[in-house]
Amino acid sequence: MTPAARIAAVIAGIVCLLLGGAVLVREAAFAVDGRVRWPASTWWAELTGDPSWTTTGIAAVATGAITVILIVLAFRQVRGGGAPEIIQFAVEDGTARLSVPALGKALRRRFQAMLPGSQVTDVAVRKDASGWSVRVEASVPVCDLGDVHAAALDAFRDDLQRIAGVDLKRLDLVVSSMRAPAKPAR
Numbered sequence: 001m002t003p004a005a006r007i008a009a010v011i012a013g014i015v016c017l018l019l020g021g022a023v024l025v026r027e028a029a030f031a032v033d034g035r036v037r038w039p040a041s042t043w044w045a046e047l048t049g050d051p052s053w054t055t056t057g058i059a060a061v062a063t064g065a066i067t068v069i070l071i072v073l074a075f076r077q078v079r080g081g082g083a084p085e086i087i088q089f090a091v092e093d094g095t096a097r098l099s100v101p102a103l104g105k106a107l108r109r110r111f112q113a114m115l116p117g118s119q120v121t122d123v124a125v126r127k128d129a130s131g132w133s134v135r136v137e138a139s140v141p142v143c144d145l146g147d148v149h150a151a152a153l154d155a156f157r158d159d160l161q162r163i164a165g166v167d168l169k170r171l172d173l174v175v176s177s178m179r180a181p182a183k184p185a186r
Contacts, residue, residue: 009073012066089165098164100125107134110159111152117141121176131169132160139177149173 029036087098104123112118115138122137134156140148153171160166 005073005076008069009077012070012073087164087166096164103160103164106163107136107156107159110155111136111138114151114155115140115143115148117179132166133170133172134168135172135174137174137176139179140175142178142180145173145175 026038029038085100087100087103088095089098104125107125108120108123111120111123118138118140120136120138122135124135126133126135136152149171152173153168156171157168160168
């Protein structure tokens with residue numbers, strides 16, 4: 001989410017909280033004492049009293065635009081930002097850049113070398129608020145998944161730390177299928 005979208009979402013949230021708070025206070029005042037008179041604003045009276053097509057149209061367009069903007073902002077917040085394509089890190093004489101897709105290919109080869117007979121269908125390297133994570137989707141031979149996960153996590157952590165100074169926080173291992181190991185030829 002871009003900074004401008006975050007600012008717009010925060011402003012919209014604050015405005016909604018203020019309006020909701022004002023309505024809550026007004027309703028509480030009416031509930032406590034039925035004799036309280038709290039006249040509606042003139043613009044509200046004009047809008048609801050004898051509305052014209054102009055005021056109704058303006059109100060509908062404004063409400064629709066605000067609704068669309070808030071839905072788009074909510075969708076962008078839930079979807080999250082795009083993953084970085086380049087990891088830039090410091091080296092002795094400056095900086096180095098590492099392509100995230102190239103790193104994914106290296107991790108794919110590393111996993112397949114660690115677990116012979118496995119076929120990796122997808123490797124995703126992402127960075128979010130909690131740190132770097134890797135998601136490996138693979139078809140593997142029958143094995144202890146806990147041991148495979150622990151070994152892959154240790155190996156990937158070591159590799160990423162050594163290669164790019166990246167601290168891997170999470171490894172998601174998604175097994176699409178498990179197959180019996182191939183029988184040796186006779």
